[in-house]
Amino acid sequence: xxxxxxxxxxxxxxxxxxxxxxxxxxxxxxxxxxxxxxxxxxxxxxxxxxxxxxxxxxxxxxxxxxxxxxxxxxxxxxxxxxxxxxxxxxxxxxxxxxxxxxxxxxxxxxxxxxxxxxxxxxxxxxxxxxxxxxxxxxxxxxxxxxxxxxxxxxxxxxxxxxxxxxxxxxx
Numbered sequence: 001x002x003x004x005x006x007x008x009x010x011x012x013x014x015x016x017x018x019x020x021x022x023x024x025x026x027x028x029x030x031x032x033x034x035x036x037x038x039x040x041x042x043x044x045x046x047x048x049x050x051x052x053x054x055x056x057x058x059x060x061x062x063x064x065x066x067x068x069x070x071x072x073x074x075x076x077x078x079x080x081x082x083x084x085x086x087x088x089x090x091x092x093x094x095x096x097x098x099x100x101x102x103x104x105x106x107x108x109x110x111x112x113x114x115x116x117x118x119x120x121x122x123x124x125x126x127x128x129x130x131x132x133x134x135x136x137x138x139x140x141x142x143x144x145x146x147x148x149x150x151x152x153x154x155x156x157x158x159x160x161x162x163x164x165x166x167x168x169x170x171x
Contacts, residue, residue: 043072 043065048054055061063069106112124141153166 046065048064121137121141150166150169153163156163
């Protein structure tokens with residue numbers, strides 16, 4: 001009698017352990033990490049030909065190897081380097097910038113949204129703190145804001161909007 005009960009408990013423990021590790025859907029940051037938008041690709045370091053002619057170090061000056069790292073990053077992602085000059089906007093992008101800033105530009109939008117999202121998640125998790133089994137907190141918090149893709153795609157098609165071909169539904 002004890003052997004089947006032990007086997008059932010072992011299988012249950014392994015099954016519950018397999019439900020952990022949601023990765024990117026874990027809402028609490030484990031630590032304060034770097035801002036991923038501040039990381040720029042850099043070119044390899046090179047030794048100067050003559051060390052006696054190097055300029056004096058000055059804070060905020062450009063790197064001798066990477067003269068325009070933000071422009072290089074924009075080009076690597078398919079953009080144009082001239083649009084990354086401080087204050088410079090490419091002619092093709094000026095209409096987009098004008099349209100997106102017609103109601104004003106909020107300089108601390110990331111902080112504002114982070115605070116609002118933290119407040120929303122806290123409000124959503126008032127009664128869900130104690131659970132016997134692992135729960136997908138992301139799904140739990142944002143379930144009312146989730147769109148069902150196939151009905152939404154059909155709704156847009158019936159309205160006459162051009163929609164891309166959708167992948168088939170899983171049976």
